Amino acid sequence: MTNPSRDDPNGAPTVNPLLADNAGPATAASPVTPERPLALPKGGFATVLAMLWRDKFATAAVIFLCLMILCAIFGPALLGEAATKQNLRGRNLAPFTLDHGWLMVLGADALGRPLLARIVVAAQNTLMIAAGAVALSATVGAALGLTAGYGPKWAGTLIMRLADVIMSFPSLLLAVLVLYMLSPSVANVVLVLAITRIPIYLRTTRAEVLEIKERMFVQAAQVMGASPTRIVLRHILPMVIPTLVTIATLDFAFVMLAESALSFLGIGIQPPEITWGLMVAQGKQYLANAWWLAFWPGLAIILTTLSLNLLSGWLRIALDPAQRWRLEITHKGGRT
Numbered sequence: 001m002t003n004p005s006r007d008d009p010n011g012a013p014t015v016n017p018l019l020a021d022n023a024g025p026a027t028a029a030s031p032v033t034p035e036r037p038l039a040l041p042k043g044g045f046a047t048v049l050a051m052l053w054r055d056k057f058a059t060a061a062v063i064f065l066c067l068m069i070l071c072a073i074f075g076p077a078l079l080g081e082a083a084t085k086q087n088l089r090g091r092n093l094a095p096f097t098l099d100h101g102w103l104m105v106l107g108a109d110a111l112g113r114p115l116l117a118r119i120v121v122a123a124q125n126t127l128m129i130a131a132g133a134v135a136l137s138a139t140v141g142a143a144l145g146l147t148a149g150y151g152p153k154w155a156g157t158l159i160m161r162l163a164d165v166i167m168s169f170p171s172l173l174l175a176v177l178v179l180y181m182l183s184p185s186v187a188n189v190v191l192v193l194a195i196t197r198i199p200i201y202l203r204t205t206r207a208e209v210l211e212i213k214e215r216m217f218v219q220a221a222q223v224m225g226a227s228p229t230r231i232v233l234r235h236i237l238p239m240v241i242p243t244l245v246t247i248a249t250l251d252f253a254f255v256m257l258a259e260s261a262l263s264f265l266g267i268g269i270q271p272p273e274i275t276w277g278l279m280v281a282q283g284k285q286y287l288a289n290a291w292w293l294a295f296w297p298g299l300a301i302i303l304t305t306l307s308l309n310l311l312s313g314w315l316r317i318a319l320d321p322a323q324r325w326r327l328e329i330t331h332k333g334g335r336t
Contacts, residue, residue, distance in 0.1 A: 058310055093108035126277070148202065156206070243319075
C-alpha cells in the first residue's frame with residue numbers, strides 16, 4: 001500500500017496514488033494507515049428512512065400510499081359485503097352523520113350503499129389495474145429499449161419505428177378503439193393501457209443505454225470478453241433502473257387517471273366491479289343534489305395522484321448520485 005522510496009523526511013509513509021484510487025478516497029485530514037482505517041460513509045435502510053423523514057411532503061405521500069395499499073389488500077375481505085349491500089331507504093344519504101353507522105360517514109350512493117366501504121373496496125381494482133399496466137409496460141419497454149440501444153442497428157431501427165407507430169395514435173383514443181372491439185374486462189384494460197405506455201419506457205431506456213455503453217467500465221467489460229447479455233444485465237441495466245423507477249412512479253398516476261377516464265366514458269370496468277373512476281361516472285348525474293357521490297372517489301384519485309407525484313420527486317433526487325447530496329446534507333444538518 002505504500003511506496004518506501006517516497007516516504008517523507010519524518011518517516012511517515014505516503015500513499016501510492018494508483019493504489020489509493022483503488023482503495024477508496026482519502027484526505028489529508030484522515031490518512032489511510034493501518035492504525036486508522038479508511039472511514040466509509042454510513043448507509044442503509046435506516047439512512048433512507050431518515051432522509052425521507054426530513055421531507056415531510058414525501059413522508060405524508062408514503063403514509064397515504066401505504067394506507068391505500070392496505071385498503072386494496074384487505075378492503076374487499078373486510079368490507080366487500082357492506083359495499084354491495086343495498087338499502088333503498090338510505091338513498092343518497094348525506095355525509096357526516098353517524099345515525100346509520102360509521103360506514104355511512106361519507107354518505108351513501110343511489111342504492112343506499114355506503115360510499116366509504118365502496119371506496120375502500122374499489123382501491124383494489126384501481127391500484128391493481130394501474131400497477132399491472134405499469135409493470136407490463138415497463139418490463140416490455142425496458143427489454144425493447146435495451147435491445148434497441150445495445151443490439152444490432154437493424155433491430156434498433158425496427159423497434160423505434162414500432163414505437164413511432166404506437167405514439168402516432170393518441171393513447172386514450174387507442175384505448176377507446178381497442179376496448180370497443182374487446183370486452184372491457186380488467187385484463188383487457190391492463191393490456192390496452194400497457195401498450196399505450198410502452199414507448200415511454202422504450203425511448204427512455206434506449207437513450208440511457210446509448211450513453212452508458214460509451215463509458216469506460218462497459219468498454220473494459222468488452223475488452224475482458226464479457227458477453228453482450230452479461231454486459232447488458234450486469235453493467236447497464238442496474239444503472240437504468242433508477243430512471244425507470246422514477247418514470248414508473250409518475251406513470252402510475254397517469255395510468256390511474258386514464259383508467260378513471262375510460263370508466264367515466266363507460267368503456268372501462270363494468271358493474272358489479274368497482275373502481276374510483278366508475279364511481280365518479282355513476283355519480284355525475286347526481287352532482288346537482290348529491291355532490292358527494294362523485295366527490296369522494298374523485299378526491300381519492302386526486303390524493304393518490306398527488307402522493308405519487310410527490311414521491312416521484314423525492315425518488316428522482318434520492319436515486320440520482322449527482323443530486324443525493326442535497327438529501328444527505330439535510331439529513332446531517334437535522335442530526336447536528
